[in-house]
Amino acid sequence: MIKKICIVIPSLIGGGAEKNALLMASELSALGHIVTVLYFYKAHDNFDFNNQIDFICIGKKNNPVADIINIRKAIKDYRPSCVISFLDVINIYTYFAILNIRGIRFIANERSNPFEHLPKQRFGSFKLALLGHVYRHADKVLSNSKFTANQLVNKFKINSNKVDFLYNPINIEGETSSLREGGKILAVGRLSKEKDYPTLLKAVHHLVNKLKLTDFTLTIAGKGPLEDELKQLAVDLGIVQYINFIGFSNDIPSLMRSHDIYVLSSLYEGFPNTLLEAMSFGMAVIATDCVSGPSEVVIDGKNGFLIDINDSKSLAIYIEKLLSNRTMRETFAHNAINSLNYFSFEAYVKKMRNFF
Structure with missing residues (x-):
């Protein structure tokens, strides 16, 4: 069954999360789904865009309420059946943006370990508690390692059936090189x-x-x-x-x-x-x-x-x-x-x- 899917990411500047999001968008499009990517920052010229995917820059206001409103407006205009977000802050924004909009499946992608970096930030304990609330209410939470997936389940008290891991993929070159001389x-x-x-x-x-x-x-x-x-x-x-x-x-x-x-x-x-x-x-x-x-x-x-x-x-x-x-x-x-x-x-x- 063909689905309308919306992917929300902070930017298109070439980071690991962005690359993973675009790979997911490309593969979902290849499966026949209709995919739109929402992002805040201007696209990087080095990205090779799939011309079957719509890219919409919603602009960052540097104000959480305004950013959430912009995401919500774009999603209500697009009317997807599934929304996928990447990175903890955007996961929080997207959760509140789709709150009380019926018929949307929400998948949050955690691409780091929040228990390592969030406690070091200002208001880190509050952010961590808020993230736990978001992940407990998501339909699915994906991490990029088995270890982090287990931590999300145990520390946030999430139903283990809702959490899984999806490793970042690589091209397996399978090569050695004559250029290596030692040292x-x-x-x-x-x-x-x-x-x-x-x-x-x-x-x-x-x-x-x-x-x-x-x-x-x-x-x-x-x-x-x-x-x-x-x-x-x-x-x-x-x-x-x-x-x-x-x-x-x-x-x-x-x-x-x-x-x-x-x-x-x-x-x-x-x-x-x-x-x-x-x-x-x-x-x-x-x-x-x-x-x-x-x-x-x-x-x-x-x-x-x-x-x-x-x-x-x-x-x-x-x-x-x-x-x-x-x-x-x-x-x-x-x-x-x-x-x-x-x-x-x-x-x-x-x-x-x-x-x-």
Whole structure:
């Protein structure tokens, strides 16, 4: 049966949630449904829009009441049978926007772990309580990790039948590269607190000064509020010659093809897409066993290493193990590629269809 479906997202600027929303919109359209995407910010030129999907910019007023009214007006004009929203604030807005409009099925997508980041925000406890109310009254709640799905059920007291997880899909490249010559480490992500780059830089210091390893470089791709602080830390630790801060990169695949080891040093994640991508490109990976996601991807000692958060010494030791053992790197890379079928586009689409 053909349905009219409305997807609500904050913007089209290319983040993981936005990409996931557009993939869902594209696949639902391919199934024959009529899909409209509502967004607040101007579209990014890099998005390849499906011409079967209507995109409507409703404009952000920076006022919750006005934003909710705009969503409600657009939805009442469109008259969908199903509304799907992405990210916690938009999930809250959309819930109140469709309140008392009959005949609409509401699916909320939680693409991070709200129990990690919301308590750190102003009025975080109130936002968390409000989000719990919204999710308990949604028809379906989707998260991007099994761990977060379980937390939503247990902490928000939601009926477990209403909650499921849908991993962010990736293209499984299934490749190794002749460009890899050893000694090249890569980290990708916003230069912000949750990525815990200080621990990674301290691990480099430990590699150089304690393990006496100097034949390597670390490339960090990303921008963010801690950029100056991290560069100064590299100076203070005396490791500047080993670190390349390259800023934002539009060509992460090329970086992954030309580096040997991928490190994710995060304190917490929503779901680490870059970790999956690195594994798909045949990189050996080391990740912190943080909330949430890495332990659902990495099988410690088989397709990568999992370590405790904030443990720079252990991180240095495992980097040294991989740098000094090409056979181990290649074994991890081979096992990683073979373990990713569950995260493929095909698996994503197959599971997504069960919700509609």
